[in-house]
Amino acid sequence: MRERSVKNNYKADFPLLKNSDLIYLDSAATSQKPQCVIDAVTNYYQSQNANVHRALYGLGEATTAKYEQARKHVADFINANQDEVIFTKGTTQGLNWVANGFAQSILKPGDEILISIEEHHSNLVPWQIIAKKTGAKLVYVYLTPNLEFDYDDYEAKLNSKTKIVALHHMSNVLGNILDLSKIAKLAHSFGAYLVVDGAQAAAHTEIDVQKFDCDFYAFSGHKMLGPMGIGVLFGKKNLLNQMTPVEYGGEMISEVSQQSVSFKSAPLKFEAGTQNVAGAIGLDTAINYLKQVGISNVKALDYELCKYARSRLEEIGGVSIYGEANNGIISFNLDGIHPHDVVSFLDVDKLCLRAGHHCAEPLMNYLKIPACLRASFYIYNDFSDIDTLVKSLSKIKEFFGK
Ligand SMILES: Cc1ncc(COP(=O)(O)O)c(C=O)c1O
Structure with missing residues (x-):
């Protein structure tokens, strides 16, 4: 497993995540809360x-x-x-x-x-x-x-x-x-x-x-x-x-x-x-x-996680990624599989991702898609979370014969 260059142990500050095998990739919906909050x-x-x-x-x-x-x-x-x-x-x-x-x-x-x-x-x-x-x-x-x-x-x-x-x-x-x-x-x-x-x-x-x-x-x-x-x-x-x-x-x-x-x-x-x-x-x-934490650190982490996620998603193939920004959010679809089916399968592997129109229906119509998957990262995420996601997505592709 690759290591991030921006080192931290922020996850230890988040009680919902630190002793759990949940992989939370839905921070754009709501972030987890540190113990101090x-x-x-x-x-x-x-x-x-x-x-x-x-x-x-x-x-x-x-x-x-x-x-x-x-x-x-x-x-x-x-x-x-x-x-x-x-x-x-x-x-x-x-x-x-x-x-x-x-x-x-x-x-x-x-x-x-x-x-x-x-x-x-x-x-x-x-x-x-x-x-x-x-x-x-x-x-x-x-x-x-x-x-x-x-x-x-x-x-x-x-x-x-x-x-x-x-x-x-x-x-x-x-x-x-x-x-x-x-x-x-x-x-x-x-x-x-x-x-x-x-x-x-x-x-x-x-x-x-x-x-x-x-x-x-x-x-x-x-x-x-x-x-x-x-x-x-x-x-x-x-x-x-x-x-x-x-x-x-x-x-x-x-x-x-x-x-x-x-x-x-x-x-x-x-x-x-x-x-x-x-x-x-x-x-x-x-x-x-x-x-x-420092906003500059947050930005560096966002960038590293997004770049890593992009390259790993591209490796598995048959993935459409929407947009090129690396600010903590990656939206994508597995070609030929409905995103709602994908998130249900991901849930079995304890991965929390959002699928749907993301309260942006005119954008979905503009992109000519009914819905998409969204992986959204924050300071408590790591490359290993993305590795687990990619492994799970590969299994789903195999299951659907894609
Ligand atoms: C871009 C954007 N605007 C507005 C909102 C609405 O925020 P809230 O539900 O906290 O009022 C959200 C929530 O997802 C959002 O992502």
């Missing part, structure tokens, strides 16, 4: 549990401070200001809030929303619905022959009617990472706002919202070693002031009378009701862990 969440409920921004006693004040410290650390992680960071349930909620609380108020009939054919449904369906509500048109950017985002097509489709550009930072199927600075510069030159779906990217590459100059950026904690049910929406301060909340309730108000209400300023005006405090604290811990 599990401990942070448990510790919160064991010794810190109180509601935030309301309790005027020591325990509550200490918890509020922890929650706001988590916000500060998230802000540092993405190079934003603390008051530009809203806690959400996840990427999906963040994107829906931007579509309904911001875009809806600026879109007029005939305006255009520009997205790409690679979008996850979370960054597609909200725009379809808003387009229908406002009379705006949804316009698509397509891919180059080697399945990369087509920057020429993007530039050609931008025009004075484009009001919103909503794109992924990293594709959940092809693994492409987009040049957001370039995209933002062009979008802004036409007066359009750039909304970014960072669900996949947050775990695999640097986020610098100032360098990108994006207007909104949404991501999820659970894909980057944090708990489920916590996410982040970044928005530029002036745009958050303009954006209206989509949900209303306790703690987001400044004053309420029988017939009227005024709101706190951002970010609190968006955080209605009791928040996922344990989630925010868990996310803070996950970010700290990721910082210790």
